[in-house]
Structure formats: structure tokens, C-alpha cells
Amino acid sequence: KQEVTQIPAALSVPEGENLVLNCSFTDSAIYNLQWFRQDPGKGLTSLLLIQSSQREQTSGRLNASLDKSSGRSTLYIAASQPGDSATYLCAVEFSGGGADGLTFGKGTHLIIQP
Amino acid sequence: DAGVTQSPTHLIKTRGQHVTLRCSPISGHKSVSWYQQVLGQGPQFIFQYYEKEERGRGNFPDRFSARQFPNYSSELNVNALLLGDSALYLCASSPGFNQPQHFGDGTRLSIL
Numbered sequence: 001k002q003e004v005t006q007i008p009a010a011l012s013v014p015e016g017e018n019l020v021l022n023c024s025f026t027d028s029a030i031y032n033l034q035w036f037r038q039d040p041g042k043g044l045t046s047l048l049l050i051q052s053s054q055r056e057q058t059s060g061r062l063n064a065s066l067d068k069s070s071g072r073s074t075l076y077i078a079a080s081q082p083g084d085s086a087t088y089l090c091a092v093e094f095s096g097g098g099a100d101g102l103t104f105g106k107g108t109h110l111i112i113q114p
Numbered sequence: 115d116a117g118v119t120q121s122p123t124h125l126i127k128t129r130g131q132h133v134t135l136r137c138s139p140i141s142g143h144k145s146v147s148w149y150q151q152v153l154g155q156g157p158q159f160i161f162q163y164y165e166k167e168e169r170g171r172g173n174f175p176d177r178f179s180a181r182q183f184p185n186y187s188s189e190l191n192v193n194a195l196l197l198g199d200s201a202l203y204l205c206a207s208s209p210g211f212n213q214p215q216h217f218g219d220g221t222r223l224s225i226l
Contacts, residue, residue, distance in 0.1 A: 004156075032212055043118075043204055044157070044217040051212065089156055096211055098169035101147055104156030 002027050002094045006105035014113050015082060021075040021108045023090030028068045031093040034102065035064050035075050037086040044089060047075070080112045116140070118207050118218035126224045127195050135190040135221045139207030145169075146188040147215065148180055149204040157204055163188060164210070200225045 003026045013019055023033070032051050036044040048057045048064040050073070056065040063076040077084060087109045091102040119138045127133050139146050145164045149157035159172035163182035177193045186207075192199060202222050206215040 043219040046214045046216055049214040098162035101159030101162050101170055106156050
């Protein structure tokens with residue numbers, strides 16, 4: 001069974017710190033990996049998409065890396081701000097063509113203390 | 115540009131009833147997917163449609179069905195509702211395969 005695991009489940013850090021969120025997946029033959037954030041009671045906001053042929057993607061203060069051989073991805077957030085507080089979800093598309101959709105982890109609940 | 119829109123935002127039903135949820139994708143997006151998210155969990159894949167054809171189905175019972183219309187909007191139907199169907203139902207659209215998926219704010223379904 002293809003699974004996605006996110007560690008830690010929750011994280012609280014002071015404002016200004018750099019931090020890393022971890023995601024692991026069971027099958028190295030992935031199609032792509034996407035990071036999302038979800039605010040309470042809201043839908044998901046797409047942050048970064050990494051294709052299987054790529055090693056990393058960057059957007060502003062966010063950098064996501066992908067290591068298929070070890071089945072891991074990390075989301076690096078630089079100079080964290082209170083507005084970064086949210087649940088961060090990692091999602092893997094294990095097969096192309098939409099057959100299996102995205103497989104999500106349970107998320108990391110992040111709190112940035114002012 | 116408008117994002118993915120879903121209706122209704124909230125819905126309360128009783129066991130055994132039927133429900134229809136609606137989704138309008140971002141303009142130009144031909145792929146629509148449906149997900150179910152229960153509290154404290156990540157979303158679970160239900161269906162994906164592309165160009166009005168079903169391209170993928172998750173591990174959900176036959177009580178769940180969906181369709182995509184010529185304008186690429188989509189409906190999710192759930193029959194014989196159970197208490198366990200209470201969840202946030204999310205719709206996502208993308209231009210095509212291997213593209214970022216963009217989600218709506220969801221429909222919160224409560225079963226009494």
C-alpha cells in the first residue's frame with residue numbers, strides 16, 4: 001500500500017526561525033510531489049510542485065526538495081512569520097493519468113509564535 | 115481570476131438521504147478531482163475526471179458517484195448517507211495531468 005508520512009505532527013517555533021518539515025513516501029516510483037498549506041476551515045493552497053525528474057523547487061521563502069531514492073521530501077521555510085501558521089500537507093501522485101489521484105500525509109500543524 | 119468554487123459551503127443531512135455537491139473549476143482547467151477530508155486527516159481521493167471522462171477512482175463505495183459536464187464543472191453525488199460520511203468534501207482542478215492541483219474551500223457535510 002502506498003503511504004505518505006509527515007513528521008512532526010505538530011511544531012511550534014518563535015518568529016524568525018528557519019524550519020524544516022519532513023515527508024516520506026513508500027514507493028520511489030512517483031509521478032510528482034506537491035506541498036500545500038491549509039488554514040483552519042479552509043481548502044488547500046498549493047505551495048510547490050516537484051516533478052519526478054526534479055530535485056527541488058523554490059518560491060519566495062519556501063524551498064522544497066525531493067530525494068526519490070530515499071523516499072523523502074523536505075519543505076524549508078526561511079525566516080518564519082506568524083502568518084505562516086497553518087497545517088502543511090505533503091501529497092504524492094504515485095501514478096500518472098489521474099488513476100490514483102494524490103495520496104496525502106496527515107499534515108504538520110505549524111504554529112509560529114510572535 | 116476566480117478560483118475553484120464549490121457549493122454549498124455547508125450542508126446538514128440525515129442518515130439515508132442523498133446529497134449533490136457542485137464544483138466549478140478555474141477557467142481553462144479541464145481536470146476535476148474530488149477528495150474527502152475527515153477531521154485530523156489528510157484528504158482522501160474519491161474521483162478524477164478529465165475531458166468529461168472518469169480517469170481515476172479511489173477506495174470508496176458505489177454510493178459515491180460523480181460526473182463532469184461539457185463546461186468542465188462537476189457534481190459529486192452520495193446516496194444512502196451514513197454518519198461516517200460527515201466530512202469536508204474538497205474539489206480540485208488543474209489544466210491537465212502532472213500540473214499543480216488547485217483546491218476550493220470545500221463543502222462541509224454533516225450527517226445527523
